[in-house]
Amino acid sequence: MIQMINEPPQRHYRTIWISDLHLGAKSSRPDCLLDFFRHHQSEHLYLVGDMIDGWRLKKSWFWDQLHNDVVQKILRQARKGTQVVYIPGNHDQFARDHIGLRLGEIEIKRNCEHVTADGRRLLIMHGDEFDSIVTHAKWLAVLGSGAYEASIVLNRIVNGVREKLGMPYWSISNYLKQKVKNAMKFIDNYEQAVAEAGRQRKVDGVVCGHIHRADIKTIEGIEYYNTGDWVESCTALVEHFDGRMELIEWVIPKSGKRGHSSRKTLSIDAPSAENAKQRVDCVI
Numbered sequence: 001m002i003q004m005i006n007e008p009p010q011r012h013y014r015t016i017w018i019s020d021l022h023l024g025a026k027s028s029r030p031d032c033l034l035d036f037f038r039h040h041q042s043e044h045l046y047l048v049g050d051m052i053d054g055w056r057l058k059k060s061w062f063w064d065q066l067h068n069d070v071v072q073k074i075l076r077q078a079r080k081g082t083q084v085v086y087i088p089g090n091h092d093q094f095a096r097d098h099i100g101l102r103l104g105e106i107e108i109k110r111n112c113e114h115v116t117a118d119g120r121r122l123l124i125m126h127g128d129e130f131d132s133i134v135t136h137a138k139w140l141a142v143l144g145s146g147a148y149e150a151s152i153v154l155n156r157i158v159n160g161v162r163e164k165l166g167m168p169y170w171s172i173s174n175y176l177k178q179k180v181k182n183a184m185k186f187i188d189n190y191e192q193a194v195a196e197a198g199r200q201r202k203v204d205g206v207v208c209g210h211i212h213r214a215d216i217k218t219i220e221g222i223e224y225y226n227t228g229d230w231v232e233s234c235t236a237l238v239e240h241f242d243g244r245m246e247l248i249e250w251v252i253p254k255s256g257k258r259g260h261s262s263r264k265t266l267s268i269d270a271p272s273a274e275n276a277k278q279r280v281d282c283v284i
């Protein structure tokens, strides 16, 4: 259920997790994220990797004032008392050389544990550790990343035309991602591996990102949380002050009004007719 609100009040949470911004890549959504930060505040903020797309540095790097604004916003939150932890991912692995250091008020860690308000221990990591493509053949992953980016650009063009023709939104990149990764049982294996890591660390749950697929579920007794991304779906994981966890999808429709939708799991491959239009607004 999507609620449309003219100017939503600022929402306060105990914790916010975001990942996979891919700032520096053309497909990143700093505008969406800035708007999200204007309306959401938290005591803890975890940046769960791939915040900056270092792989793009070698090809086409895209950085404007909006990107600076996002960085400023995060630094300002840290100065104002939000505890910010940055866990680099595989696209910003240059920051992994600085594990244990502080960037202003921001701590850089390889992974860490978070204790929820009701005492559950959550292991937080980016998650590429479990990605056999990245681990065993990085060149293939770089190729995959370019193909993914191209599919998002194509997606915007095709859906721009579809919208003009009054046709519903259809996500090419999700379709391709679904096809490819289903074939490899990639997502399933990935989630199982993440949950297993949690079991070995004897935690109650694991928070990760990396596969750009927001989700909340339980895998054989281990809570699995994926924060999603800010390339296409603009999602954040939040913890309420009583320890309740929720996924938020942040949408800026073209009219300038802001929408706020939240739900337990996001249906990425089959958007309902109701939210398909909202999703288009965020993607274009």
Ligand SMILES: [Mn+2]
Pocket: 049, 050, 089, 090, 091, 126, 128, 209, 210, 211
């Ligand atoms: Mn990643």
